[in-house]
Amino acid sequence: MTVQMRTDNVDQINLADPAAVRQLIRNGQHPGHTAGLAPGYLQGNLVVLPGDWAMDFFRYCQRNPKPCPLVGVSDKGDPILHTLGQDVDIRTDIGSYNVFRDGELSAQVSDIRDLWTDDMVAFVVGCSFTFEAALVDGGIPLQHWEKNLTVSMFYTNIETTPAGKFGGGMVVSMRPMSHAHAIRACEITARFPNGHGTPVHIGDPAEIGIADINKPDLGDPQVIGDDQVPVFWACGVTPQRTVVQARPSICITHTPGSMLVTDIPSHGANDR
């Protein structure tokens, strides 16, 4: 399938091609959400940290692969992510970045060339776009897709395994579905360990410390039908939250929704 779109300065750019999408973003011609762009290719969350924080964050991801499925780690000071595609420059290839200083959001920028230092390490963590597309392809309707909402996210009492200053509760996303679809969803998402994998909980929200399923901590509320059950997945907000709480002098993430588009096929992300 070839997706094509016409915008002000863009004639017939092939939005199915991840390299073309990155070029568009790098040129400042597509600063928005990346959902639906380059379908079939893995998109990722970004966390950039100074070198002396990097090893513990690496450990944190290794110890918590469901919320933090690492798909790429840069060499120290090298902004090119050689393992994630052709000419992926982490300083320019994301539409919008959040810059945190001492744990506080200090700026939102479209380019981090002036912030990148020889000491920095970039981590790319898999995201739910991968498995959501596979669920829909597998015949499981997703309410937040159909209603154009942001998926409901909750803070939970599921403790992550700490590493250095990183730790705390897991953040989860919730998708309502029938019991039959919940079973199929486990089967489908088991194939995507680099996109949060299988659910962390199905059923009673109270069991994982959620007081009111209708009041998400982040994102939009969703309706759970009488024949449906809430299905919870580990969420990529977990690493972002612990990084901010650890208060490094500087930390740079993507702005939620503006992900890094890689050249890695979603189905092949675990192939090597």
Added chain:
Amino acid sequence: MTVQMRTDNVDQINLADPAAVRQLIRNGQHPGHTAGLAPGYLQGNLVVLPGDWAMDFFRYCQRNPKPCPLVGVSDKGDPILHTLGQDVDIRTDIGSYNVFRDGELSAQVSDIRDLWTDDMVAFVVGCSFTFEAALVDGGIPLQHWEKNLTVSMFYTNIETTPAGKFGGGMVVSMRPMSHAHAIRACEITARFPNGHGTPVHIGDPAEIGIADINKPDLGDPQVIGDDQVPVFWACGVTPQRTVVQARPSICITHTPGSMLVTDIPSHGANDR
């Protein structure tokens, strides 16, 4: 199943219990091979490196998950592997260690308490015991098990993705089986990404740079029957080989066959 064994100083130790096996090893009462001990629990290869080599080795494993499936990484200077079980002390809980200095094997010891420093990081990499047991349980006979041989291993032309000074060709292990079993083996090993996962090659050895399938670079030769095909898996010797070739001032590994026995169920190694 409870496996029990009587040795000189050991009365009815429960060799099905990973903590009991580690205790035995720690007491110097079982220095040998760990194959068959604590069945159903994940065993691991060990690589210990000085702190300034650790981050690049971490990257190397992240970039090459088939030969280097990381199951645990210690905190810097902490010899206790908190995430791999109860009271796992990496300095004493392996039967035999190889100590390399500047890339040369300098000693083989049963305890590294006097070598461990505040700067060191221990990496535990999954091993093939996990998936081999699953293959046999799945009805696939393994020749090297039946004949009590060491599996055939080969150097190949499959380049690993480098990180810092680490890189080079992948080492593979080979198991001959029928074509039907090869298909089933892919199905079974797909469930063990922490134990090398699915094969890296099936069939023609020349395609991956192996000149003579009857002359393994390591281990014993195996017979490939007329109705059989050679099936190749990424091998945990790969990280050991690149670490030695990078010539760090010191590096400590397990002695082949004497693995770390963890408390992690083989089937649950990817659960978090």
